[in-house]
Structure formats: C-alpha cells, structure tokens
C-alpha cells in the first residue's frame with residue numbers, strides 16, 4: 018500500500034517537512050495529492066495550447082493551481098524563474114529538473130538536466146521532478162544522470178518525484194508503454210532507485226502479444242493498478258492524466274487508483290485543455306474522490 022502516513026515512509030527530516038507541507042497544508046490537506054503539471058510546452062510544444070489558448074500563459078495556469086486548491090505545480094526552470102514568483106508560497110513548486118522536446122525520435126530518449134536541486138532550493142521548491150525513461154538504449158546514461166539528482170535531493174532534503182516512463186522499441190515489442198507489464202516495471206524501477214513519489218500512466222491490462230508471463234494473463238484494471246501500487250511500495254504513487262479524454266473515464270481511473278492505494282493524481286491537459294470554469298468543475302470532482310481517502 019503506497020498511501021501511508023509520512024512517519025511510516027522512512028524519510029529524512031527535510032523531505033518529510035516538505036512533503037508534510039505539500040500533502041497536509043495544501044490541497045485537501047488530508048495526505049492525498051493533486052498536482053498540476055505544466056511542462057507540456059517543452060515536452061510536446063505549443064500544440065497542446067490550441068484547445069484553450071489561455072493555457073499558453075503560465076500566469077493563467079499558476080492562478081488555476083491556486084484557485085483549484087492544488088498541492089503543487091510542476092514546471093521547468095524558465096517558468097519557475099519568470100512566473101512562479103507571482104504565486105510563490107501560494108501553491109508549492111515542484112521544479113522539473115530534466116525535460117526535452119518531442120522532436121527527436123522517442124526510441125533512444127534521454128531527458129537532459131536543465132536545472133539542479135540547488136536551484137530548486139533557491140526558488141523555494143518543495144519537491145523536484147525527474148523523468149526516467151525505463152527500457153531505452155540510453156537507460157544506462159539515464160540512470161547515471163538520475164543518481165546524481167537522487168544524491169543531491171538527499172543532501173538538500175528535497176523530495177524526489179520520478180516520472181517513470183517506459184519508452185523505446187524494446188518496450189514497444191513488449192506490449193507498449195502503457196501496458197500493465199511496462200507500467201508495473203517502471204513503478205518498481207523508480208521505487209528501487211529511491212523515488213519518494215513515482216508518477217506513472219494508468220496501466221492497461223488488455224491482452225497483447227509479446228508481453229512476458231504472467232502479464233499475458235487476464236487482469237482487470239483494478240488488479241493492474243493494485244499491483245502497480247504494490248510495486249511502488251514505499252514510494253507514493255501518482256497517476257498521470259495523459260491526453261484529454263472523457264471526464265467519466267478519467268474519474269473512473271481516478272477512483273480505481275485511490276481504491277488501490279495511490280496517493281493522488283498529476284493531471285495536466287485534462288484539467289487545462291478546457292475553459293477555466295470547466296477546469297474548476299472537473300477539479301472539484303477529483304477533490305471529491307480524494308476526500309474519501311484521507312491518510
């Protein structure tokens with residue numbers, strides 16, 4: 018069960034204090050989490066803002082994070098430097114330390130570092146984020162880069178959230194990046210490598226060719242997300258939103274995730290690729306779900 022009191026997670030003092038601030042003084046302040054990720058402008062490009070052009074303005078998103086009662090906003094260094102100060106202290110900052118464009122092919126992806134844990138401290142961040150691509154040809158280099166971040170995070174008492182993303186042709190041949198096998202393996206990898214929180218896509222247990230046993234068996238989505246939470250063990254599990262989908266489908270995934278023991282959600286496009294009032298209405302539904310699972 019990943020959703021446990023902070024005291025049960027073996028955290029250092031600085032990490033525990035920052036996580037307590039994030040989880041127990043912001044959002045619902047009940048130990049669950051709702052984060053707003055806003056690095057899509059780098060990862061996917063401005064195409065993500067066409068559905069709601071207002072969302073291309075970082076001030077609009079930061080205001081939404083405050084008004085929506087989020088536990089944190091995750092941005093890259095440039096936006097943290099130039100925009101976060103307007104809202105500093107009003108919503109926790111998660112400084113995303115690495116990131117890349119979608120222009121180079123996905124298969125051999127390594128997400129380079131663009132900022133440091135020390136800069137996160139200077140900016141008043143309460144956590145840092147690192148994208149770890151599990152299964153690519155660049156995995157060895159990625160692990161080495163990650164290890165430095167993990168040590169810095171430990172030294173500065175900074176919680177480390179790992180975006181654990183299966184990627185590359187080897188993963189494509191084994192059921193794809195959202196398969197139960199791939200997501201479960203990514204959650205376990207992040208946990209083994211010292212993540213305090215791990216962010217994964219919701220696993221899809223549909224039968225696929227090339228998936229190693231026992232992942233080729235029959236599993237419900239509830240079985241699959243339950244296994245992923247167990248694989249994350251003492252790393253708190255956050256479920257990612259992904260591309261904009263129907264509200265009912267998203268809310269059902271959210272319910273199943275919390276029922277399985279997840280700590281919360283990190284939903285971006287599903288929140289802000291719509292008009293502000295609609296965003297806040299959707300957020301209210303997410304908060305209703307989170308309210309049922311206090312830690």
Ligand SMILES: O=C[C@H](O)COP(=O)(O)O
Nearest residue numbers: 054258259260284285286
């Ligand atoms: O880093 C990318 C974002 O976390 C993606 O968030 P999203 O899929 O909910 O838009």
